[in-house]
Amino acid sequence: MVDAAGWRAAGASLAAGARVLVAVWATGDDAGSRVHLATRRPDGSDLAVIALRAEDGTYPSIGQYHPGAILMERALQDASGLRAEGLPDPRPWLDHERDFAFLPAEGEGLHRIPVGPIHAGTIEPGHFRFTVNGETIVRLEARLGYTRKGTLGLMQGSAPDAAVRLAGRVSGDSTVAYAWAFSRAVEAAREVAVPPRASALRGVMAELERLANHAGDFGAICNDAGFPLINAHAGALRETILRQADACFGHRLMMDRIVPGGVAADLAPVAAASLRAELPAWLGRFERLVELYGKTASLQDRVVGAGRLAPDLARRLGCGGYVGRAAGQDFDARRDAPYPPYDRHAPAVPSLSAGDVDARARIRIAEIRASAALIGDMLDALPEGGIRAALPESGGEAFGCALAEGFRGDIFAAVRLCGPVVADAFLRDPSWFLWPALEAAIEGNIVADFPLCNKSFNAAYSGCDL
Amino acid sequence: MRRTLFESLHRGTLTEPAPPHDTETAALVAELDRAALRRLGRSLAIRAVDAGSCNGCELEIIALGNVLYDLERFGLKLVASPRHADVLLVTGPMTRNMSAATRLAYEAMPAPKFVVAVGDCGRDGGVFAASPDCLGGTASVLPVTLTIPGCPPPPAMLLRGLIGLLG
Ligand code: SF4
Numbered sequence: 197m198v199d200a201a202g203w204r205a206a207g208a209s210l211a212a213g214a215r216v217l218v219a220v221w222a223t224g225d226d227a228g229s230r231v232h233l234a235t236r237r238p239d240g241s242d243l244a245v246i247a248l249r250a251e252d253g254t255y256p257s258i259g260q261y262h263p264g265a266i267l268m269e270r271a272l273q274d275a276s277g278l279r280a281e282g283l284p285d286p287r288p289w290l291d292h293e294r295d296f297a298f299l300p301a302e303g304e305g306l307h308r309i310p311v312g313p314i315h316a317g318t319i320e321p322g323h324f325r326f327t328v329n330g331e332t333i334v335r336l337e338a339r340l341g342y343t344r345k346g347t348l349g350l351m352q353g354s355a356p357d358a359a360v361r362l363a364g365r366v367s368g369d370s371t372v373a374y375a376w377a378f379s380r381a382v383e384a385a386r387e388v389a390v391p392p393r394a395s396a397l398r399g400v401m402a403e404l405e406r407l408a409n410h411a412g413d414f415g416a417i418c419n420d421a422g423f424p425l426i427n428a429h430a431g432a433l434r435e436t437i438l439r440q441a442d443a444c445f446g447h448r449l450m451m452d453r454i455v456p457g458g459v460a461a462d463l464a465p466v467a468a469a470s471l472r473a474e475l476p477a478w479l480g481r482f483e484r485l486v487e488l489y490g491k492t493a494s495l496q497d498r499v500v501g502a503g504r505l506a507p508d509l510a511r512r513l514g515c516g517g518y519v520g521r522a523a524g525q526d527f528d529a530r531r532d533a534p535y536p537p538y539d540r541h542a543p544a545v546p547s548l549s550a551g552d553v554d555a556r557a558r559i560r561i562a563e564i565r566a567s568a569a570l571i572g573d574m575l576d577a578l579p580e581g582g583i584r585a586a587l588p589e590s591g592g593e594a595f596g597c598a599l600a601e602g603f604r605g606d607i608f609a610a611v612r613l614c615g616p617v618v619a620d621a622f623l624r625d626p627s628w629f630l631w632p633a634l635e636a637a638i639e640g641n642i643v644a645d646f647p648l649c650n651k652s653f654n655a656a657y658s659g660c661d662l
Numbered sequence: 663m664r665r666t667l668f669e670s671l672h673r674g675t676l677t678e679p680a681p682p683h684d685t686e687t688a689a690l691v692a693e694l695d696r697a698a699l700r701r702l703g704r705s706l707a708i709r710a711v712d713a714g715s716c717n718g719c720e721l722e723i724i725a726l727g728n729v730l731y732d733l734e735r736f737g738l739k740l741v742a743s744p745r746h747a748d749v750l751l752v753t754g755p756m757t758r759n760m761s762a763a764t765r766l767a768y769e770a771m772p773a774p775k776f777v778v779a780v781g782d783c784g785r786d787g788g789v790f791a792a793s794p795d796c797l798g799g800t801a802s803v804l805p806v807t808l809t810i811p812g813c814p815p816p817p818a819m820l821l822r823g824l825i826g827l828l829g
Contacts, residue, residue: 292759313763316742318710318723321760342759343714346795361789368718368814412724425666431728432676438725448816449718488663658716661757 200256203248206233207261217514218243218599219608219624220258220268222250222276229278231255232622234597234608240532245597245610250278257283264514268628271660274341275348290341290661301327301335309643313342320657324646331642336635343661351621356382356456356587356611359618363609364451366623367659372398372405373602374623375454377609380535381621382456385596385613386587392579394458395536399574401441401450401459402600403567408437409603410560410567411482413654417557418489420648421498426485433482440474443467458584472575479568486561496554503649505551505637513636514629517605518559519653523551529601541573551637553652563603590616602626604656625659677732681822702748702774704828705737709747709771713764713803714757714796719781719814723751731817738824744770749827752804753814755783755790756797768804776807776827780820785811 198206209215218234229250236243248255257280259266269280270289280286288294301308306329313321321342327335347366351359363378364371376398383390390398415430438448444467445453453460489495505515507524515525526547530538546562548555597610605626612619634653641649710723726733727740741747744767752764768777779800782788787798800806810823 290759313760314711314767318720318740319712320715320717320720321712321763342757342763343712343716343754344757344759344795345714345716345755345790346793347790349795350790350793365716365718365789368716369721371716371718412721425663428729429666431725432730435725435728435730442816449721449814451718451813484666488666492663656717658714661714661759 198246198248200248202246203231203233204256204261206235206246207256207258210235210258210262210265213238213511217258217262217264219610219622220265220272221610221622221624222272222278223612223620223622224276225619229253229276231272231278232610233258234610234624236533240527240529243533243597243599245595253277254279254281256281259283259285264512264629264632267632267660268624271662275662290344292341296339298325298337298339299335303329303334305329306334322657326643326646328643331644333638333641333643333646336638336646338631338635340631340657341661343658345658345661347662348621348623351618353617353619355617356613359611359621360455361452363621363623364454366662367625367656368449368451369409369656370405370602370604370607370659371449371451372401372454373600373607374609375452376402377598377600377602377607378611378621378623379454379456380598380600381596381609381611382587382613383596384598385594385611386591388457388585388587390458390536390585391582392536393581394583394585396574396578397459397463397583398454399537399541400463400571401445401453402602403571403574404437404441404444405450406567406603407564407571408434408441410564411437413651414485414557414560414564417499417553417648417651418495420651421495423492423495426488429481429485433478433485436474436478440467440471444471455584457587458582460584462583463578468575468578472572475568475572479565482564489557489561498645498648499554499557499652500552502553502645503634503637503641503652505633507549507551509636510551510633513633515605515633516629517603517626518556518563519630519633520605521546522548522555522559524549527606529599529606533599535598535600537574540577541570543567543570553648556652593619604630604654623662625656627655627657627659630655631660676729677735678730680736680825681818705739706748706824706827707739707741707746708749708751708824709741709744709767710751710753711764711767713752713754713760713784713800714790715754715781715783719753719783722814722817722820723753723780725817726820731821733821733824736821736825737828744768745772747771748775749824750775750777750804751780752777752800753780753784755787755793756799756802758795758797761797761803765803777804778823778827779806779809781815782811782813785809788813
């Protein structure tokens, strides 16, 4: 617990770059409302949380010091009713009942294109307001909140085993990473040690999730650049991984397989052997697509230089994942804030600085190679033993938090347990930092390149709408 | 590129045979308005709408288009506009914030039109049923013709349901 001066000092240390923003959220109970701020050192160490009592329903905005916090504070205002004093942009975010005006853009020859919430393809809903001059985008503003499900509210008062199912449905494409982050937070709160075999199996699941998403998105990026051949092959590669996941863990997306204390089901030896045997050929098929990607001039023409995110902006916004790593942000929670099994199986973390669609695609390519290698290593060294440690039936009030690296970037989970149930929880998607980055990166690109740029960011909607 | 194309020619097709007819879906579909469906013939245009899903269901709908399932060989096509659609494929627990847009999409469709609710969320709100931010399932806003449950339903199951619509 800090006072207002301590809270402001934390905001200033974010602005100075001494600390990196992880999350800002609010909780409330009979004892009053509190705001929480999680930060880490730039090198990934020292994840720390401070809290401030929100007297009279207000608190000093972090966004006034550090713009990366603005979206989260807008959501916080809608979800908790607390007011962030000094918030540079206090418009509503999740609450669609309140009046909302898009940011103005004025000048000769400008016009606006409203898109969404329902988009042309099978993707999540959100509204994009483009202001364009001829073909060139001068401003994009994204408005989300359409998939708001009140997930965090549903978690309150439920047992950790029920809450983890909700955590795994914040963003379905990252269900493994979310369940892992949440479970780690619960385990930290209750000081439970996870059996080594369970940690290794969690690692295998998380890397399978990364492979499937990266493979599918790599194809989709090429598709949006007008090259469906790679998409057709990449779609088949993604399907292969999902079927392996189904055979190994009993669910194509591996939902509900990670639970507080360990994993819900063991890996069948036959399925494990088949996955291990298939990996090299799978990677071989993928490398052919990479070769095609690099050698096809018409494709390279579309991706190189498009949707460029400057490294300095990526740093100030706190972008993680492939978006950050493609723009000089060399952070990966698996390596820089390691948790088992990555303490024994450190991933190779790629880093580029071009910050364009091509760099983001190339980070994905490198991560596919690294994940395939990790899965092989983990399967070869799979420890024997139990797969789940029992959680104490009850206990006093306890707080825990954790990071887990999903395919999109680091996911932060915080949980406060009270007796046998979750008092409150918070889950921070990597996309909070990707949406503002996309808005900035798209400036000066042509409207027709938006789908391509958007796909290369692939920020989550449901992940932020909560 | 030539090498990839040649290899693909030689390897033969990756597409898998149609899923077997299953009595479960057949029973569900038996209650449909057969006469109206017959008018649409052997082809259906489908508009997918995410009414607040976690995106898990979307992933499996997208998978229907991969070469292994190849949705379009059955005469089923995902279209961009509800004005071109015969079927609205709705996922998610119908969040308050998506209910108006979902209704508008349905109203934009020409008759005869059908609504397919996808996933446990589409069925009744799934794990989000108790949330004040969700109305709970597709049927809370639209008349549902067919429900394909699952969390998410795998592509083979989605395919069986949609083929069932063709009769
Ligand atoms: S049914 Fe399951 S996978 Fe589909 S939207 Fe709901 S929670 Fe996500």
